[in-house]
Amino acid sequence: MAPYASEDSESGTRRRKAVRYAVPVAVVGVAAATIGLVPALASSGDPDLPDITARQLIEKIAKSDTQQLSGTVKISTDLGLPSVGGAGGGGLMGGGEQEGGKSSADPQSKLTELATGSHTLRVAADGPDRQKLSVLDDASEYSVIHNGDDLWAYDSKSDEAYHAQSEKGSGDDAKKAPKGVPATPKELTDEILKAGGDTTSFSVDGTSQVAGRDAYRLQIKPKQAGSTVGAITVSVDAKTGTPLKFSLTPAGGGAAVVDAGFTKVDFAKPAASTFDFKPSKGTKVTEADDLKKAQRHEGAAKHENLKPEDLKADDLKAGGLDDLNVIGKGWTSVAELKLPKEAAGLAAGKGSAEMPPDAQKFLSSLGDRVKGEFGSGTVYSTRLVNVLVTEDGKAYAGAVTKDALVKAANAG
Known part of the structure; x- marks a missing residue:
């Protein structure tokens, strides 16, 4: 709907x-x-x-x-x-x-x-x-x-x-x-x-x-x-x-x-x-086109503050769908993707300097250290989805068991 x-x-x-x-x-x-x-x-x-x-x-x-x-x-x-x-x-x-x-x-x-x-x-x-x-x-x-x-x-x-x-x-x-x-x-x-x-x-x-x-x-x-x-x-x-x-x-x-x-x-x-909808007097209205322009400007401003040596090709591509790889099929399919640079601390069960203490506690409560042919990393678990973050900056996610994630990471 x-x-x-x-x-x-x-x-x-x-x-x-x-x-x-x-x-x-x-x-x-x-x-x-x-x-x-x-x-x-x-x-x-x-x-x-x-x-x-x-x-x-x-x-x-x-x-x-x-x-x-x-x-x-x-x-x-x-x-x-x-x-x-x-x-x-x-x-x-x-x-x-x-x-x-x-x-x-x-x-x-x-x-x-x-x-x-x-x-x-x-x-x-x-x-x-x-x-x-x-x-x-x-x-x-x-x-x-x-x-x-x-x-x-x-x-x-x-x-x-x-x-x-x-x-x-x-x-x-x-x-x-x-x-x-x-x-x-x-x-x-x-x-x-x-x-x-x-x-x-x-x-x-x-x-x-x-x-x-x-x-x-x-x-x-x-x-x-x-x-x-x-x-x-x-x-x-x-x-x-x-x-x-x-x-x-x-x-x-x-x-x-x-x-x-x-x-x-x-x-x-x-x-x-x-x-029918008509905003009331005093309602703050954001136009989609204006919002897109503001986001482009914000993104450009962030890049202006970076030094050329900080703009590595891998960092610009990290997290994009071009890096996505699906391992397996059906219910046990696992998504493999490269994490953004700032997410590297997740592999050690830690947050980043910018992450609130409560959020770091949350990550710690979910984390379970694992090792395999892929190396080592941390599995974050929910009742349905498990996510394995490896120390080399990759993530494996799916509605699969922890053992299935490790197996997928080994295969990947």
């Missing part, structure tokens, strides 16, 4: 892309998981629905073309990360003061907050040109509204707004909606059903009711050993084929790592006024 915004300035973009790459790996690390269709009849349950095979249910999802809906989504993400004090209430995802060249209403960074904690969202859609997503807090609300050529984002806490506009007739869809953490059950499901192959088993695990709607439960499990993913369960609306609930449980057991589902849903056409 969320709209997609274009990438910001070229300066610094490649490094941010590498960081954002880790988000889908961290949250659904199984985007590369492939599909093996295992027919299974739906077991009896409540509600009583006609039998359906896993293949038929997946085809039902693929054929689903829900253009209009509105509702409330509850999304919870629990990677088992300790909270970092002094983060301005934003936990690990930060918050607080914005640096130069940034806006607190910018969807590109704001929506990454959905990658941790529990959030209540209001969503609405009316075809490809009108969507709205609102993140509700106790005393504030953050909304992203896409209406035709305009994309607005508004943060009531800071009273700041962000505005992007696509050029008419340009066919530029990049500014239409914020590309960030998947925010609805369908977006999460689409991440899993992108590719095909033989590393995944599918079955129909009975029926259920979600937001008052009859639904089939599609269960997705990895066939490969070494994955930290236990199972993914998608509740699919029996009438429309729209995913209504998505739950990812870890192989180690316990509560779901990601759980997102509608608590209310209506497939009627939303009122046109739902997608």
